Amino acid sequence: MAYNLLKGKRGIIFGALDSSSIAWKVAEKAHEEGAEFVLSNAPLAMRMGAINDLAEQCNAQVIPADATSIEDLEKLVDGAVEALGGKIDFVLHSIGMSPNIRKKKPYESLNYDWFQKSLDVSALSFHKVMNVLYAKDAMSDQGSILALSYIAAQRVFPDYTDMAQAKACLESIGRSFGYKFAKKNGVRVNTISQSPTVTTAGKGIGGFNAFIDFAEKMSPLGNATADDCADYCITLFSDLTKKVTMQNLMHDGGFSSTGITGEIIEALEQGSAE
Numbered sequence: 001m002a003y004n005l006l007k008g009k010r011g012i013i014f015g016a017l018d019s020s021s022i023a024w025k026v027a028e029k030a031h032e033e034g035a036e037f038v039l040s041n042a043p044l045a046m047r048m049g050a051i052n053d054l055a056e057q058c059n060a061q062v063i064p065a066d067a068t069s070i071e072d073l074e075k076l077v078d079g080a081v082e083a084l085g086g087k088i089d090f091v092l093h094s095i096g097m098s099p100n101i102r103k104k105k106p107y108e109s110l111n112y113d114w115f116q117k118s119l120d121v122s123a124l125s126f127h128k129v130m131n132v133l134y135a136k137d138a139m140s141d142q143g144s145i146l147a148l149s150y151i152a153a154q155r156v157f158p159d160y161t162d163m164a165q166a167k168a169c170l171e172s173i174g175r176s177f178g179y180k181f182a183k184k185n186g187v188r189v190n191t192i193s194q195s196p197t198v199t200t201a202g203k204g205i206g207g208f209n210a211f212i213d214f215a216e217k218m219s220p221l222g223n224a225t226a227d228d229c230a231d232y233c234i235t236l237f238s239d240l241t242k243k244v245t246m247q248n249l250m251h252d253g254g255f256s257s258t259g260i261t262g263e264i265i266e267a268l269e270q271g272s273a274e
């Protein structure tokens with residue numbers, strides 16, 4: 001059901017690769033809620049992905065940008081303000097990539113060039129996006145900026161390797177830039193710490209199916225899906241959350257507050273009885 005929560009709002013949505021992407025679901029829901037927006041992704045990913053189908057469905061323009069390139073981001077922000085006819089009300093940063101994870105490098109022997117790439121793509125790009133929006137004064141008063149994180153920023157998940165550091169950095173950037181943007185013109189900046197979700201990025205993590213199953217059993221409400229995440233993003237882009245800023249918001253069905261659940265005890269008891 002749509003509530004017109006984003007009627008008249010203009011946005012930029014980064015990171016829709018295919019229909020399983022969290023950003024894809026956010027774009028669909030933002031469209032249903034009355035927003036107009038520009039879609040962006042890295043030029044290479046755009047050739048692989050199906051972003052043009054989404055653009056057609058949402059009546060959105062696509063402007064490619066490598067989110068690690070200030071030059072690309074400047075062109076994107078200028079292009080978005082022009083295409084949408086005014087300043088930007090909401091931005092979704094839904095970007096992550098680790099060459100170490102892709103190439104299955106164990107944490108004890110990371111490749112440091114790749115580590116820097118992970119940090120640049122998955123964390124510094126968030127700073128770069130906000131830097132460009134801030135310098136160009138492109139955000140509307142009381143706008144909203146969001147990035148997606150994962151609880152490995154706070155707790156150890158061994159196969160998440162250098163993305164754990166990238167997410168810790170991402171969350172910290174959200175807080176620090178959130179202060180600057182709040183003082184500038186009341187813009188909110190938050191990160192959402194999402195449950196493990198079956199997407200292209202998610203499936204790259206070692207042991208992902210077991211990961212999902214464990215999180216499902218450890219979350220009293222069950223894992224939050226990409227659709228659930230999109231709903232949450234819409235509320236944070238809407239005018240109903242104007243005083244929420246500089247937060248890392250857990251969106252995980254209760255996982256982060258749970259010590260153990262009946263389902264986990266049962267699974268372990270079954271395992272030890274076999």
Ligand SMILES: NC(=O)c1ccc[n+]([C@@H]2O[C@H](COP(=O)([O-])OP(=O)(O)OC[C@H]3O[C@@H](n4cnc5c(N)ncnc54)[C@H](O)[C@@H]3O)[C@@H](O)[C@H]2O)c1
Pocket residue numbers: 014015016017018020021022023041042045065066067068093094095096097121148149150193194195196197198199200201202203
């Ligand atoms: N899937 C999960 O389990 C999960 C859980 C918590 C948080 N997240 C986070 O959600 C976000 C979205 O990931 P997803 O799961 O939807 O996967 P996804 O693979 O669909 O999205 C990742 C996106 O990042 C884009 N990207 C990579 N390098 C880029 C660059 N240089 N410039 C611009 N874009 C670039 C990719 O093209 C892709 O669209 C990521 O930040 C991810 O870490 C995912």
